[in-house]
Amino acid sequence: MGKKKLVLVGNGMAGVRTIEEIIKLTKDQFEITIFGSEPHPNYNRILLSKVLQGDTEVADITLNDWSWYEDNDIQLYTDETVVKVDSDRKVVVTDAGRIEPYDEVIVATGSVPFILPIPGADKEGVTAFRDIKDTEIMLKASKKYKKAAVIGGGLLGLEAARGLLNLGMEVNVIHLAPYLMERQLDPMAGKMLQTELEKQGMTFLLEKQTKEIFGEERVEGLRFSDGTEIEADLVVMAVGIKPNISLAVESGLEVNRGIVVNDYMQTNIPHVYAVGECAEHNGIPYGLVAPLYEQGKVLAKTICDVKTEPYKGSVLYTQLKVSGVEVFSAGDFTEGDDKKAVKVFDEQDSYYKKLVLRGNQIVGAVLFGDSSDGNRLVSMIQKQADISDTMKVSLLQPTGQEAGASLVATMSDDEIICGCNGVSKGAIVSAIQTQSCTSVDEIKACTSASRSCGGCKPLVAEVLQHTLGSSFDSKQQKEAICGCTTLSRDEVVEEIKAKGLTHVKEVMFVLDWKTEEGCSKCRPALNYYLGMVNPTGYEDEKESRFVNERMHANIQKDGTYSVVPRMYGGVTNANDLRRIADVVDKYEIPLVKVTGGQRIDLFGVKKDDLPKVWEDLDMPSGFAYGKSLRTVKTCVGEQFCRFGTQDSMGLGIQLEKKYEGLQTPHKVKMAVSACPRSCAESGFKDIGYIGIDGGWELYIGGNGGTHVRGGDLLYKVKTEEEVIEITSAYLQYYRETANYLERTSAWVDRVGLDHIREVLDDKEKRKELSARMDKALSVIEDPWKAIIEDKKLKKELFETVVTS
Amino acid sequence: MVNKNISKVLISSLQELPERLGKTFHVGNMELAVFKLSNGTVRAIENRCPHKGGVLSEGIVSGDSVFCPMHDWKICLEDGLVQAPDKGCVKTYSTVIEGEDVFLLIE
Ligand SMILES: Cc1cc2nc3c(=O)[nH]c(=O)nc-3n(C[C@H](O)[C@H](O)[C@H](O)COP(=O)(O)OP(=O)(O)OC[C@H]3O[C@@H](n4cnc5c(N)ncnc54)[C@H](O)[C@@H]3O)c2cc1C
Ligand code: SF4
Ligand code: FES
Numbered sequence: 001m002g003k004k005k006l007v008l009v010g011n012g013m014a015g016v017r018t019i020e021e022i023i024k025l026t027k028d029q030f031e032i033t034i035f036g037s038e039p040h041p042n043y044n045r046i047l048l049s050k051v052l053q054g055d056t057e058v059a060d061i062t063l064n065d066w067s068w069y070e071d072n073d074i075q076l077y078t079d080e081t082v083v084k085v086d087s088d089r090k091v092v093v094t095d096a097g098r099i100e101p102y103d104e105v106i107v108a109t110g111s112v113p114f115i116l117p118i119p120g121a122d123k124e125g126v127t128a129f130r131d132i133k134d135t136e137i138m139l140k141a142s143k144k145y146k147k148a149a150v151i152g153g154g155l156l157g158l159e160a161a162r163g164l165l166n167l168g169m170e171v172n173v174i175h176l177a178p179y180l181m182e183r184q185l186d187p188m189a190g191k192m193l194q195t196e197l198e199k200q201g202m203t204f205l206l207e208k209q210t211k212e213i214f215g216e217e218r219v220e221g222l223r224f225s226d227g228t229e230i231e232a233d234l235v236v237m238a239v240g241i242k243p244n245i246s247l248a249v250e251s252g253l254e255v256n257r258g259i260v261v262n263d264y265m266q267t268n269i270p271h272v273y274a275v276g277e278c279a280e281h282n283g284i285p286y287g288l289v290a291p292l293y294e295q296g297k298v299l300a301k302t303i304c305d306v307k308t309e310p311y312k313g314s315v316l317y318t319q320l321k322v323s324g325v326e327v328f329s330a331g332d333f334t335e336g337d338d339k340k341a342v343k344v345f346d347e348q349d350s351y352y353k354k355l356v357l358r359g360n361q362i363v364g365a366v367l368f369g370d371s372s373d374g375n376r377l378v379s380m381i382q383k384q385a386d387i388s389d390t391m392k393v394s395l396l397q398p399t400g401q402e403a404g405a406s407l408v409a410t411m412s413d414d415e416i417i418c419g420c421n422g423v424s425k426g427a428i429v430s431a432i433q434t435q436s437c438t439s440v441d442e443i444k445a446c447t448s449a450s451r452s453c454g455g456c457k458p459l460v461a462e463v464l465q466h467t468l469g470s471s472f473d474s475k476q477q478k479e480a481i482c483g484c485t486t487l488s489r490d491e492v493v494e495e496i497k498a499k500g501l502t503h504v505k506e507v508m509f510v511l512d513w514k515t516e517e518g519c520s521k522c523r524p525a526l527n528y529y530l531g532m533v534n535p536t537g538y539e540d541e542k543e544s545r546f547v548n549e550r551m552h553a554n555i556q557k558d559g560t561y562s563v564v565p566r567m568y569g570g571v572t573n574a575n576d577l578r579r580i581a582d583v584v585d586k587y588e589i590p591l592v593k594v595t596g597g598q599r600i601d602l603f604g605v606k607k608d609d610l611p612k613v614w615e616d617l618d619m620p621s622g623f624a625y626g627k628s629l630r631t632v633k634t635c636v637g638e639q640f641c642r643f644g645t646q647d648s649m650g651l652g653i654q655l656e657k658k659y660e661g662l663q664t665p666h667k668v669k670m671a672v673s674a675c676p677r678s679c680a681e682s683g684f685k686d687i688g689y690i691g692i693d694g695g696w697e698l699y700i701g702g703n704g705g706t707h708v709r710g711g712d713l714l715y716k717v718k719t720e721e722e723v724i725e726i727t728s729a730y731l732q733y734y735r736e737t738a739n740y741l742e743r744t745s746a747w748v749d750r751v752g753l754d755h756i757r758e759v760l761d762d763k764e765k766r767k768e769l770s771a772r773m774d775k776a777l778s779v780i781e782d783p784w785k786a787i788i789e790d791k792k793l794k795k796e797l798f799e800t801v802v803t804s
Numbered sequence: 805m806v807n808k809n810i811s812k813v814l815i816s817s818l819q820e821l822p823e824r825l826g827k828t829f830h831v832g833n834m835e836l837a838v839f840k841l842s843n844g845t846v847r848a849i850e851n852r853c854p855h856k857g858g859v860l861s862e863g864i865v866s867g868d869s870v871f872c873p874m875h876d877w878k879i880c881l882e883d884g885l886v887q888a889p890d891k892g893c894v895k896t897y898s899t900v901i902e903g904e905d906v907f908l909l910i911e
């Protein structure tokens with residue numbers, strides 16, 4: 001018997017999910033064809049917020065890559081829009097003129113963003129926030145422009161606003177309602193959210209109606225109905241979405257707000273189904289992933305002729321994906337009529353929790369400040385749990401773990417824990433039992449649960465706890481250095497010291513590692529800890545180093561490397577420059593660039609050329625690739641500058657010569673400025689020095705990267721000797737107590753400035769730390785030179801063999 | 805039955821392959837990453853990560869897997885399969901060791 005032809009219109013989250021469910025049920029009943037207007041394979045739309053906020057990249061949010069379609073024999077047409085479903089002839093017609101016959105067709109066209117019908121809405125620089133294209137427009141605009149306006153203070157608008165802030169723009173959020181996220185929050189939570197976001201740097205214009213977008217070709221500003229205006233060179237419209245029903249209308253399907261479907265996702269025309277945001281079930285078009293995945297499950301079974309429960313609608317719940325604020329809302333959160341609320345408000349710690357009850361049942365909840373109970377509450381709402389025996393307030397502050405565990409226990413195996421990725425409790429339990437997952441991270445790796453918005457993490461942890469029983473210790477969990485062990489960093493370092501362990505394999509063997517040779521997380525970490533504990537005896541293991549630290553150069557995306565020669569304090573001379581220029585010519589190095597740390601970076605060096613390049617340069621390695629002292633940036637200081645009060649270049653060079661090559665938990669950058677104008681940006685370095693009249697100020701924990709942090713003033717000292725002694729003690733304390741890959745900024749936040757001061761105030765301790773530092777420094781050699789002189793190593797690491 | 809043409813190419817001596825470090829080979833117009841594992845076996849795969857083309861020869865080797873140096877995808881050297889939750893696979897090539905010589909089998 002031939003296969004039936006199944007066509008999916010809309011290569012998005014709901015549609016493709018349905019196909020996945022179908023493939024799970026039957027491998028060869030259908031010949032599947034998918035059409036999608038976007039040029040991409042199916043990706044996780046939810047994560048566009050995180051892309052904009054800089055937590056991930058467009059390339060990393062693909063859900064089904066090209067090979068998935070191939071592997072499942074699915075014919076995919078991207079960049080192609082279906083213009084009509086002709087149900088008389090049973091074909092779909094596309095804008096490319098293709099005519100594709102079907103036996104069954106699924107319409108999953110999603111939504112279109114609502115664009116305010118105001119003058120100027122079509123100007124350049126006005127965008128919605130819906131797909132990769134929009135996201136790229138914003139990313140691009142942020143590089144060129146400064147002032148952003150987001151119209152709409154709902155979930156999407158606020159996530160966009162946070163993203164634009166992260167991208168360095170000034171952001172005005174314009175909102176019609178008197179408080180934010182009014183569709184998910186009550187006024188109280190909405191106001192708290194506003195205060196919090198204002199602290200993050202957003203500006204709000206509430207109860208403002210935009211009347212016009214003005215500007216020449218590109219937007220220049222917004223005018224409101226009250227006559228006021230603001231400037232803007234990027235406008236994001238996030239005022240809502242509407243189901244995308246144009247194809248359905250064209251094809252004669254019954255529509256209301258969305259395409260009308262029954263409990264089995266069938267439309268009014270036989271063999272035509274709708275799922276996702278374009279569908280309207282029982283009067284409701286859903287706009288969140290979890291319900292759409294529930295619909296997909298029912299539809300898959302319907303199409304495959306497998307018996308299924310009807311789809312009966314979903315409880316809505318959402319979480320705002322803005323770092324630094326926890327906001328959660330579920331179900332019906334308005335009080336009044338027969339609904340009564342229980343509220344907890346803690347002004348001091350700034351959290352607010354509200355439960356809405358109808359009789360003995362919870363029907364809705366709003367959480368601000370701490371949303372860890374969110375999933376538990378959703379589950380109670382979904383179950384329509386009877387809470388008459390429970391102390392109401394304790395629902396909001398469960399004591400002990402029983403509260404949650406009992407709930408997870410009562411969940412059936414097919415109940416969804418991770419809404420974003422549609423992972424059921426059963427799938428998680430099975431991962432724990434058959435793939436021996438013992439941490440939330442491992443479950444994430446095996447099942448994708450909690451991989452998207454992360455809101456279900458507490459629930460995943462509860463399933464873990466419930467399944468593993470007493471052998472699960474939630475505290476130990478968090479600290480394990482990776483999935484290969486249950487031991488924390490501190491425990492491992494203690495064991496290394498106590499048992500005198502001397503190499504990575506031995507650590508794994510003695511400490512009962514779960515994997516024979518560890519993973520890319522623990523291997524480099526152990527290698528570092530062993531060297532830190534025993535600097536003079538430990539032999540570095542290059543097999544356990546990340547590529548950059550093994551090759552002593554930075555790998556680039558095309559497999560070539562970049563090379564940064566040492567240039568102490570950012571000071572160079574004619575000879576060095578001449579040699580660099582010669583090397584660039586000789587090895588045809590395509591790009592020469594000055595780095596943020598005042599160094600010269602040679603990009604595009606071939607692997608085989610590296611040792612020769614180093615030999616010709618005849619300069620020490622700049623360690624630009626290492627978890628090590630990177631650079632000491634200096635201002636020109638008293639030697640030339642009229643404001644300089646100290647010899648900043650001199651100190652910088654001295655520091656760089658002393659600490660070059662030092663292995664640290666993560667990279668360390670320093671800067672020395674000769675006066676508080678701080679031209680070397682000393683306030684944003686792991687250690688920054690600022691010259692003052694008669695001495696130096698030392699700042700620690702600064703960072704100019706993803707998480708910008710201004711340094712804290714640690715000490716004011718008089719002499720350079722003191723500068724060096726404190727630097728040594730401080731850096732050594734960081735080396736001894738930080739987790740591998742923990743920057744000083746995070747470490748200072750974790751252990752506390754006061755604690756660090758306390759340690760360094762103790763003269764004895766300071767001396768000891770500084771002595772241990774000197775010991776660690778005593779064995780450092782220049783890696784480039786070592787490689788040049790070691791033929792075997794050169795061959796092992798850098799040779800490419802060509803045979804024909 | 806299909807008659808496959810298999811050619812055997814000498815690529816290296818066993819002792820010249822460093823343990824648990826990849827080595828890059830150009831054979832014809834293919835680029836391969838060859839690994840000698842701790843258990844002494846030799847594995848060869850296409851030197852291109854299915855994610856974004858990372859050079860697998862420079863990854864950290866653990867047991868019979870390699871971690872891509874670009875974004876840490878874990879790839880099994882036996883069958884070339886990318887480990888969950890990521891998906892995909894790279895081409896693998898058979899090798900034989902005869903005495904001290906390592907050969908690659910190419911169809
Ligand atoms: C920035 C952002 C953040 C979000 N955050 C969350 C969140 O935290 N939690 C949550 O639950 N939800 C969130 N959502 C909503 C979620 O992404 C959507 O609910 C979900 O993607 C809808 O799935 P869908 O398949 O119905 O539509 P889509 O994913 O939009 O897929 C529809 C696809 O069909 C294509 N298409 C349309 N018409 C045609 C045609 N005629 N022919 C061919 N192709 C066509 C479209 O181009 C589109 O690619 C967010 C959305 C955005 C934009
Ligand atoms: S930091 Fe002060 S001394 Fe140094 S260059 Fe700037 S102004 Fe001159
Ligand atoms: S290129 Fe290999 S993991 Fe990205």
